[in-house]
Structure formats: C-alpha cells, structure tokens
Amino acid sequence: MIHLVLLSGGSGTRLWPLSNSSRSKQFLKVLRDEAGNHVSMVQRVFGQIRKVPADVDITIATCASQEYSISRQVEGAYTLVLEPERRDTAPAIMLACANLALEQKADADDTVIVMPIDTYAEQAYYDGVVKLDEAVQSGFAELVLLGVEPTYPSEKYGYIVPETPEGDLRRVARFTEKPNENAAKQLIAQGALWNCGVFAFKLGYLTELAAKYLPVNDFSQFRDRYSDLPKNSFDYEVVEKAGSIGVVPYSGEWMDLGTWNTLTDEMADASAGRVVIDESTCENVHVINETGFPMVVAGMKDAVVVATPDGILVSSKEASTGIKAQISQAAESRPMYEQCRWGEYRVIDSSVFPDGAKALTKELIVRDGKQLSYQRHAHRGEVWTVVSGAGEVVLDGLVQQVRAGSVVNIGKCQMHAGRAIGSDLHIIEVQQGEILAEEDVERFGEFWEE
Secondary structure: OOEEEEEOOOHHHHHHHOOOOOOOHHHOOOEEOOOOEEEEEHHHHHHHHHHOOOEEEEEEEEEEEHHHHHHHHHHOOOOOEEEEEOHHHHHHHHHHHHHHOOOOOOOOOOOOEEEEOEEEEEEOOOOOOHHHHHHOOOOOEEEEEEEOOOHHHHHOOEEEEEEEOOOOOOOEEEEOOOHHHHHHHHHHOOOOOEEEEEEEEEHHHHHHHHHHHHOOOHHHEEEEEEEEOOOHHOOOOOOOOOEEEEEEEEEOOEOOOHHHHHHHOOOOOOOOEOOOOOOOOOEEEEEEEEEOOEEEEEEEEEEEEEOOEEEEEEEEEHHHOOOOOHHHOOOOOHHHHHHHHOOEEEEEEEEOOOOOOEEEEEEEEEOOOOOOEEEEEOOEEEEEEEEEOOOEEEEEOOOEEEEEOEEEEEEHHHHHHEEEOOOOHHHEEEEEEEEOOOOOOOOOOOOOOO
C-alpha cells in the first residue's frame, strides 16, 4: 500500500488579488481538462493520481480555512487531516503520519509519499510514485526524493546534488538552495536536479522521529499538543538530518504555477468576466474581472490585469514575480470575499468614523437548506437586514421567522445563527464594535439538525 500525503497550504499572495488566505491558488478554476471543462489545480492533480497504476490511498494535510474548498472540489475517497494552527511543513507531515499510524492503522513498513497538492506536471510525474515506493521498500535509503531534471539554470529552485549523475536511483551528496545563474549552470553540469518537494519514506521512520517530540499513542492527544512540534520546514527539520538519502530522477514537464507569468502560460482563456480587450493594440495580455463593473483594456503588451473585491492588479508579467512588498503594503489583512460551507460573503464597506467608531458591512448569501453556525462575538454587535429570501434566525435559543424586510439586532456576546428555507437567504450585515475581525467568533456547532 502506498500512502500519498498531499500538502495543501499557502496563502496565495503571489497571485493576489485573485487568491488570498481563504481562496488559495490551487482552487482557482483557470485550467481545462481533456474534455475542455474548467478545472482547478487540485482537480487536475486528483485526476492524474487516479490514473496511477498502483494501490494508492490519499491523505490531505491542510488548514481549517481550506476544508470547504477541498470538499467542494475533490471527489472520491480521501482522508482530511486539519492542522490546529499553521506551523510549516515538518509538523504538518508529522501530523498526517500520526493520523495514518494511530487513526488509519497503517503498517509501519508501508510507504508514505509526500507531495504538494498543486504541482503542474505530466502524468509520468505522478506515475513516479511507483518508483519511489520500490526505492523505499528496497531499503536503499531512509529518505527518497523525487528530483526534476532541470531545463534551464533557475535561481528560484533548490538543487539536489547526487553522488553520481546517472542511474534510476542515486545517492544524494548534498543540497544547494537557490543558487545564482552561474552556480546553477555548474550544478546542472554535475547532474544536479531540482528539488520539487516530494519525499518518500516508511511510515515507521517518521513516526519514530515525531515520537521524540510527542511521545503519545493517541491521535487526539497528538493533535492537541501540535504546538509542541518544531515550527520548521521538512527540508530543514528532517531531510538535512537524515542518515541516508536517495533520489529518483524525473524528466518531463514540471512547473510551479505560483506566479502570474507562469500561471497565465497555462490558463485556458485570455480573459474572464466583464472584459473587452482591444485585440488590435494588445498582445499577450490576460485579464480577469470578478467585479460587477465593465472593464476595457487597450494598448498593453505582456501584461496581466486582475480586478476582484480584494483589489486591483495591473502589472507586466515579468514584473509580477517581484511585487511581494507592494502587495503586502496594499492588500487588506482580511479577505473581502469568501466561499463557505453555507454559502458566501462579500465585504461591501469598512469605515472608521471621527469619534473612533468602526463599522463593517457585508452581504451574506446563505444557500437554500444551509445554516450559519451557532455563534457569538465578544467584541462586536451586528444588525441583519434580510433583503431577499426567507428562513429562520435564532437568538439565545429563541427562533423567529424572517423574510425580505426583516431586521434582526444581535447584541455583543449574544448567541445567534440563521438558515435559509425554500430559497437562498440574502442578508446585509452591519458590524459595529472596537474589533471587527473574522477571528472574533466562538462557534458552538449547528443549531438545527441537518
């Protein structure tokens, strides 16, 4: 049995404003499948994994904010392991392996292969898990990596330097992290491979390492003490300390679609949304408009234009890889739009008044048959105005019917929830208080039984 652990993390800031902390790049449906349907990176990867000629089960290691997106996009059997907090790849992989051993009762001698969930590669890349499994089971090394044969001297990737430049399975001599172009050329001449973040090992190998930090025999205890694990990457915490490391080379298409210049090369369409492009004056331009306003683009070349509720980006494709500082300065600290298990919300306005009072206005759309969790806020009150649809609202255990025109006042620390009945429920929510943050919520499950 091969246990495939897929890591799904990251805030997607390099693809701002289309992606954010709640809508990461791997869930954006900007690619197309063989039938021409729009698919996300996650859906493309799962389609390829299903074709691997081996007995493979899947565990997804991710954070709570991505749970809904995964459930909406991934079909078939898989196990979801949620991090209590974000602590880098080493603890995330340890948590997934603890789940395999303690919850799924996997054998200590089974092969575990860790991969990013959003890699853009050929089918042969995913079929390579079979070679990795064979290498692990042969006892060749404690850890076996997958290395990509470089196509150019990249300064963006780390390099795996093998002892010998030939063979289907090579011993690793050392690693070099993001060299300059001249150094990269020398490494490639020595047979070095790109490190693509794929690790293979026997389950028992990692559970023994994790036991040094958390010596528990119960998964819930392991998860409860997650913060005791080192906040470090798997490369630094595990790989660099391994006694023996092997690498299996992969030759074929492999890309990180994490920047606008790489993503637009693979996007199915040059524009999306209310967009008019002057084809006579534009060349190699990609435009995405998620606002309700029309957009006209003219006289641009090798550029990307993106407008969403979170912000607007206009950049050359080349420069888009180096604007992290500018995005950090411009981007809001909270997402302005998010899809949730119950529906979606959009921030309409955020204001601070002369007397210091704060207000935030949101549009909530609760889908028919869905409900908001039973919750309360410590630092704010809310006013709900129903503008469309019908349903029920509960305040401190008392249920009332609501419809278009209904107004509900929710006090600070007051328990409340709402659900849609018969149609989608559209609510304008006005928050008032000293702290208006998504983190100011204490949830108590669902009030109504499904």
